[in-house]
Amino acid sequence: MSAPKKVVLAYSGGLDTSIILKWLQTEYGCEVVTFTADLGQGEELEPARKKAEMLGIAPENIFIEDLREEFVRDFVFPMFRANALYEGLYLLGTSIARPLISQRLVQIAAETGADAVSHGATGKGNDQVRFELSAYALNPDIKVIAPWREWDLTSRTKLLDFAEQNQIPIAKDKRGEAPFSVDANLLHTSSEGKVLEDPAEQAPDYVYQRTVNPEDAPDTPEFIEIGFEKGDAVSINGQAMSPATILTKLNELGGKHGIGRLDFVENRFVGMKSRGIYETPGGTVLLEAHRGIEQITLDSGAGHLKDSIMPRYAELIYNGFWFSPEREMLQALIDKSQEHVTGTVRLKLYKGSATTVGRWSDHSLYSEAHVTFEDDAGAYDQKDAAGFIQLNALRLKLLAARNRRLG
Numbered sequence: 001m002s003a004p005k006k007v008v009l010a011y012s013g014g015l016d017t018s019i020i021l022k023w024l025q026t027e028y029g030c031e032v033v034t035f036t037a038d039l040g041q042g043e044e045l046e047p048a049r050k051k052a053e054m055l056g057i058a059p060e061n062i063f064i065e066d067l068r069e070e071f072v073r074d075f076v077f078p079m080f081r082a083n084a085l086y087e088g089l090y091l092l093g094t095s096i097a098r099p100l101i102s103q104r105l106v107q108i109a110a111e112t113g114a115d116a117v118s119h120g121a122t123g124k125g126n127d128q129v130r131f132e133l134s135a136y137a138l139n140p141d142i143k144v145i146a147p148w149r150e151w152d153l154t155s156r157t158k159l160l161d162f163a164e165q166n167q168i169p170i171a172k173d174k175r176g177e178a179p180f181s182v183d184a185n186l187l188h189t190s191s192e193g194k195v196l197e198d199p200a201e202q203a204p205d206y207v208y209q210r211t212v213n214p215e216d217a218p219d220t221p222e223f224i225e226i227g228f229e230k231g232d233a234v235s236i237n238g239q240a241m242s243p244a245t246i247l248t249k250l251n252e253l254g255g256k257h258g259i260g261r262l263d264f265v266e267n268r269f270v271g272m273k274s275r276g277i278y279e280t281p282g283g284t285v286l287l288e289a290h291r292g293i294e295q296i297t298l299d300s301g302a303g304h305l306k307d308s309i310m311p312r313y314a315e316l317i318y319n320g321f322w323f324s325p326e327r328e329m330l331q332a333l334i335d336k337s338q339e340h341v342t343g344t345v346r347l348k349l350y351k352g353s354a355t356t357v358g359r360w361s362d363h364s365l366y367s368e369a370h371v372t373f374e375d376d377a378g379a380y381d382q383k384d385a386a387g388f389i390q391l392n393a394l395r396l397k398l399l400a401a402r403n404r405r406l407g
């Protein structure tokens with residue numbers, strides 16, 4: 001790969017990406033553009049601007065953008081229409097953020113005339129795959145620079161030495177080993193490494209940042225109502241809200257009641273297993289609510305088909321194939337299923353759990369006349385079930401007769 005002339009760097013303002021910024025300048029002698037996205041990680045982003053300026057980045061080459069609404073509307077909500085869970089448990093909080101960041105990296109590269117993008121993902125993780133597959137899907141000619149796969153700064157000591165040599169500020173706590181690494185956005189927090197690397201050891205309480213310990217959550221349950229239109233949440237307790245505002249409010253409610261903690265050993269796409277502590281309070285509440293409204297509005301055939309493709313859909317997102325044709329094909333099927341997923345769900349939030357306790361909709365398929373134990377006034381003829389059973393039993397009877405004959 002020829003040396004890039006101008007690189008758009010996914011820049012957090014932290015030590016590692018600041019080192020990457022300086023390394024790009026010194027290693028390639030190229031111009032650097034920084035991109036910092038507010039995805040609801042809960043950190044002040046203006047310090048990233050000041051740090052980039054201090055490292056010699058021109059103001060017009062510093063991009064700091066609030067993408068919370070776009071993140072929830074165009075990435076989180078479509079994923080939640082599928083009830084996506086990776087390996088049955090993980091709500092894909094990190095996975096779903098990467099395609100949006102990559103999309104903006106590629107767009108900013110086009111806007112600024114850059115010929116390359118760069119990220120701070122390591123060569124051991126999934127994020128390098130997600131960033132780069134997304135980037136290449138959007139611009140097959142883009143160069144991608146992954147410093148962790150190229151440089152010789154292979155230890156924390158070497159990183160700190162490089163920072164000192166290049167006058168990059170080092171926070172005092174960075175001189176010691178960080179207890180664990182954290183990735184956060186509006187959907188979740190992910191904590192990995194260091195004190196969490198032994199899966200036999202319980203995670204320390206201080207790892208959790210968005211949720212109270214369920215044992216310490218309020219002793220009184222809280223009931224809330226979430227309104228849906230075509231599979232997307234649109235209101236809480238009757239108040240219409242934007243997508244990001246809804247998720248923010250559900251994070252607050254879920255966190256207060258200790259909802260959404262997950263201690264998970266997952267299979268990374270690159271082949272190894274890793275242990276992570278995830279907190280997805282709002283997402284856990286939202287998933288329960290969405291399944292609750294689907295119970296009365298989604299036809300059984302459509303619902304069962306949707307559930308059968310969900311693991312594949314979730315795996316595509318986890319592995320970095322958001323912009324692939326197969327994910328878009330599955331999305332079209334999923335979105336078709338949501339045309340009548342409209343109504344309201346009442347949930348009980350209590351000590352780590354979110355439980356559906358009521359659901360209603362003008363689009364409901366639930367017929368009390370058909371399921372009642374009382375007189376159904378002719379809505380259902382129970383004698384019809386005999387023929388239904390005989391036809392479904394025919395092949396089983398033939399199998400049983402053959403097996404008995406052959407002894």
